[in-house]
Amino acid sequence: MSLHDLSSSGSRPVTAVAWASNSSTCPGTFHMISMTEDGATACFNRGFGRSGYFLCYSKDPTGGMVVADIQVISDRDVIPHGYCYIPEFMEPKASVLKKKRVCARMVPVDSVTTAVLDIRLTAKSKVMLQQYTCLGDMHGIVMWCRKGPFSGPVPQAKPRSVSLDMRQLSLEGVSPQQPLRPYNPPPSNPPQAPPRISGRRSKLEDKSAGESDSSSNIYGITAIDGVPFALHPKFEAQTNGKAPVSSLGNIRIKSIQDIENEYNYTFSVEEQAAKRISPSAVAS
Numbered sequence: 001m002s003l004h005d006l007s008s009s010g011s012r013p014v015t016a017v018a019w020a021s022n023s024s025t026c027p028g029t030f031h032m033i034s035m036t037e038d039g040a041t042a043c044f045n046r047g048f049g050r051s052g053y054f055l056c057y058s059k060d061p062t063g064g065m066v067v068a069d070i071q072v073i074s075d076r077d078v079i080p081h082g083y084c085y086i087p088e089f090m091e092p093k094a095s096v097l098k099k100k101r102v103c104a105r106m107v108p109v110d111s112v113t114t115a116v117l118d119i120r121l122t123a124k125s126k127v128m129l130q131q132y133t134c135l136g137d138m139h140g141i142v143m144w145c146r147k148g149p150f151s152g153p154v155p156q157a158k159p160r161s162v163s164l165d166m167r168q169l170s171l172e173g174v175s176p177q178q179p180l181r182p183y184n185p186p187p188s189n190p191p192q193a194p195p196r197i198s199g200r201r202s203k204l205e206d207k208s209a210g211e212s213d214s215s216s217n218i219y220g221i222t223a224i225d226g227v228p229f230a231l232h233p234k235f236e237a238q239t240n241g242k243a244p245v246s247s248l249g250n251i252r253i254k255s256i257q258d259i260e261n262e263y264n265y266t267f268s269v270e271e272q273a274a275k276r277i278s279p280s281a282v283a284s
Contacts, residue, residue: 013066013115013150016058017104019044021051021091030056033121036141040123045097045139053096055143056089057119066115069105070145072136079103100138118146 020026023034032054036042046052071083075098079085083103088096107115120129122142132144254262 011117011148011150012059012061013109013117014057014119015060015063015066016106017067017070017086017102017119018056018058019053019086019088019090019096019102020056021053021089021094025089025091026054026056027058027089029060030058032056033119036121036123037129038123038127042121042123042141044141051091051094053088053090053094055102055119055121061109064109065106066109066112066150067104068107068112068115069147070116070119070135070143071103072100072138072143073103074100080105097139100136102135102138102143114147114149116145117148117150120144120146 016030018027018030020030020032023032026032033042033056034054043052043054069083071080073079080103083105086102086104090096118132120132120143122129122144123140124142127142129144132146135143135145137143
């Protein structure tokens with residue numbers, strides 16, 4: 001079976017090429033080419049006492065690499081820059097002849113837009129394949145390849161994790177005002193009277209407290225201690241005279257509604273951000 005017969009994936013590129021002794025040594029993600037286009041067995045170097053080997057390929061995109069080019073070179077040629085010999089999946093004591101070798105140029109799938117899309121084999125050199133490039137012959141089998149643009153895998157959108165605070169965010173209504181709590185709430189238990197102590201212990205504690213207060217006062221002195229406080233001359237004229245009644249009449253006491261209207265915030269930016277979150281992302 002040729003690669004053309006097995007290729008039902010459209011313009012998916014070839015991602016790997018290798019040698020295999022038979023179908024049992026061929027990796028699971030590879031397809032072995034067992035027949036040529038003209039119906040002959042596609043076995044390389046088959047002869048007396050030799051089992052031969054087959055060419056196999058893969059279109060598995062999990063590796064992230066594609067075959068950009070394939071060349072057939074002789075043992076006297078230097079392998080081109082950026083190329084590598086294709087791997088071998090052979091039986092024990094079996095090997096591939098080195099007189100002619102197949103090398104491929106592997107590149108990341110995101111770095112190119114064209115790659116090898118198909119490979120065919122023919123047993124007769126006089127057979128011509130349209131839109132295919134002849135790579136050369138090996139042991140009476142001619143290799144052909146077709147290049148072209150390929151369709152890469154469709155990128156899958158990664159769901160974004162939404163925190164619990166974002167899920168609980170509600171822009172439809174405003175929660176009722178909570179009552180103010182005192183900064184220093186009264187203790188739940190009533191204060192208890194301090195235990196009675198002896199007169200000698202009380203005098204010792206008063207003495208130690210006085211020493212600690214004097215030491216704390218020494219270390220609590222700042223650079224502005226002793227500097228007299230005075231207003232700027234610009235404000236002294238206003239404090240000497242009485243404030244005009246007209247200025248006092250301009251003072252307006254705002255109500256709670258006036259303050260709400262003046263500092264109203266519509267949360268329009270947060271509402272637009274919430275609408276851009278897809279339902280699938282929120283559900284995740």
